[in-house]
Amino acid sequence: MPVPTLELRSVTKQFTVTGRPAFLAVDDVTITAHRGEFLVLVGPSGSGKSTLLDLVAGLTTPTSGEILLDGAPVTGPGLDRGIVFQQYALLPWRTARGNIEFGLEAKGVGRRERRTIADEYLELVGLVGFGDRFPHELSGGMKQRVAIARSLAYDPDILLMDEPFAALDAQTRENLQDELLRIWRTTGKTILFITHGIDEAIYLGNRVAVLTERPGRIKEIFDIDIDRDAVDDLRSSERFRDYRHRIWLSLRPEAQQRAVAGDVVGTVAHV
Numbered sequence: 001m002p003v004p005t006l007e008l009r010s011v012t013k014q015f016t017v018t019g020r021p022a023f024l025a026v027d028d029v030t031i032t033a034h035r036g037e038f039l040v041l042v043g044p045s046g047s048g049k050s051t052l053l054d055l056v057a058g059l060t061t062p063t064s065g066e067i068l069l070d071g072a073p074v075t076g077p078g079l080d081r082g083i084v085f086q087q088y089a090l091l092p093w094r095t096a097r098g099n100i101e102f103g104l105e106a107k108g109v110g111r112r113e114r115r116t117i118a119d120e121y122l123e124l125v126g127l128v129g130f131g132d133r134f135p136h137e138l139s140g141g142m143k144q145r146v147a148i149a150r151s152l153a154y155d156p157d158i159l160l161m162d163e164p165f166a167a168l169d170a171q172t173r174e175n176l177q178d179e180l181l182r183i184w185r186t187t188g189k190t191i192l193f194i195t196h197g198i199d200e201a202i203y204l205g206n207r208v209a210v211l212t213e214r215p216g217r218i219k220e221i222f223d224i225d226i227d228r229d230a231v232d233d234l235r236s237s238e239r240f241r242d243y244r245h246r247i248w249l250s251l252r253p254e255a256q257q258r259a260v261a262g263d264v265v266g267t268v269a270h271v
């Protein structure tokens with residue numbers, strides 16, 4: 001039996017906005033990420049993806065339901081979870097290496113060891129020679145690599161990633177997807193990855209959970225059974241196209257409703 005690392009049990013999140021009825025963003029979400037699993041949540045804009053990630057990160061608390069990490073309830077943020085946000089949340093006054101060392105300082109790791117670990121992770125994300133650069137001296141893709149290195153360096157059990165490649169160009173995004181898969185295989189981390197892109201979800205995930213639009217509910221979960229090393233151009237393979245079609249169908253009613261309402265932001269992109 002696979003070991004559950006992260007369990008969401010009937011998680012619901014309501015927001016209270018002054019002068020308005022309570023707003024239901026996430027409704028009764030139950031899902032488990034097993035140890036070493038790459039679990040992807042895919043859903044249209046406003047389906048509560050970031051809200052769910054914030055809940056798992058312990059930045060907010062559920063209105064009802066519970067979130068368990070290795071069986072223990074999440075009560076707040078912790079170094080057992082590494083977070084990579086959509087926008088590069090790097091400290092601008094610190095170098096790439098300094099940013100990676102940040103979480104290690106919080107853990108009380110000594111100066112020399114911090115440097116060794118930071119250099120190790122710079123290498124892991126392909127940034128050897130860039131350790132002394134400040135964020136403004138790095139490209140978007142490089143900044144995102146630093147953010148990934150930072151969240152991995154303090155050795156969290158689980159990596160939470162909120163559309164980390166959404167702001168990047170297609171080529172950089174594909175490179176980083178490959179890099180992330182390599183890191184995942186090397187480290188064996190459990191990853192919870194959020195995206196609105198169907199292709200990205202299939203390319204990365206062991207399992208892909210489709211969320212409905214407002215309020216976010218789990219609509220369907222797909223086991224992605226593809227041998228990533230067997231084909232050269234995975235995204236063009238028959239199997240990949242089949243998953244793409246099935247997930248697209250699963251997402252479609254939501255996308256259509258939004259399109260009818262004239263809200264193009266809700267349309268699910270084929271990225």
Ligand SMILES: Nc1ncnc2c1ncn2[C@@H]1O[C@H](COP(=O)(O)OP(=O)(O)OP(=O)(O)O)[C@@H](O)[C@H]1O
Pocket residue numbers: 015016017023025043044045046047048049050051052196214
């Ligand atoms: N602090 C808040 N107060 C009130 N409403 C909120 C708050 N945070 C999020 N919401 C609402 O909850 C819903 C879900 O938001 P969320 O950011 O989780 O969506 P998302 O799936 O991440 O969307 P996107 O793909 O655009 O990032 C939205 O309708 C949003 O307006």
Ligand SMILES: [Mg+2]
Pocket residue numbers: 049050051
């Ligand atoms: Mg979001």
